[in-house]
Amino acid sequence: MERHTEIVRQWRILLALEGKARGLTLAEAQEVAGEGVSDRTIRRDLDALTQAGFPIEAIKREGKTAFTLNREVFKGVAAAGFSLSELCALYLSRTVLSAVTGGPFQDSLASAFDKLYEALPPSLWKFIESLPDALGAKEHGSRPLTGTSAKSVDALMSAILGRRRVRMRYHSFSSKKLKDYVVEPYRLAYAQGGLYLQAFVPDYAEMRTFAVQRIEQAVALEESFNPVADSPAGVFPHSLGAFSGTPELVVIEFTAAEAPYVRERQWHASQAIENLPDGRLRLTLNVVLDWELQAWVMGFGPAARVITPQAFADRIVESLEEARATYLRNQ
16 A cells, blocks of 8 residues: 555656646645655655656756756657657556457557557656556456457458448348348447447448448448448437437436436436436436347336336336246246
8 A cells, every 4th residue: 555655646746747847846746745745755756756767857946946857858759749648648548448449459459559658768667557557447248259350340441431332241130141231331330349330231222230240251342332321420329239220208217216326327418317206216318219228227127117108118018027937937
């Protein structure tokens, strides 16, 4: 714990030095470090940062000694548009980025961070990596087990940017068959731990969504296309998951016990909350009635009740009855 506190304190001092062109006096550094930190401790922290490779220099300011960070050392970083703290923050955020990327992007992500690592002296990164693991991220629980081919992703991206049609072989989840498609690709979208292709299918004259991990082969054709459909406004904007469709008004009531949890989160951009008597809560959404929504509502158990639409409420009741029947058969 003592080492943890020391590193955090030194990190605060470093960020304050970068933000103060005129430098910090010992008294100012003490304010940054926190209450109860002595002059001696501040001097020791400054020495530690200097030994780690940060170019900290002592100057005279209004008759007092101040400490500054020599920015000349970071000219290359500044020219690239990064401040030192931004570069460090980006490097430390790799935990989050690693959790939301994967498959075809994993190698590219590692290569990008290798280049960041080379942007500053190793001694500086050694200090940064000694910061406590204060930021963690859990990988999405439903990430596809089947890896996505980097070659397929490259072909899709090339076709999207060049407005070229794609011939692909796809494992259809609904028909359980391997099918061939010619599509006009609009976007690759990341959602629910997976990568999806949003594309217009001329044979069906409609936009469709394809799970990229089920694409066995994708080849960009020489045929170009002019967009005949509006580009999707967002990444599954009307769904709590990775689905497309026409949104409907959904009203759900939650018990007083569950209301604080529901109230503190934004579940969807369309949501509206109404407080009810006895601490209950009414949540209104304008979303697609997909499986993700149903699973989300059912996950609250008896704490949530769908008020409207009635057909959606009936679907949940039917699922509950089927689940009950399954358990009774196994007794």
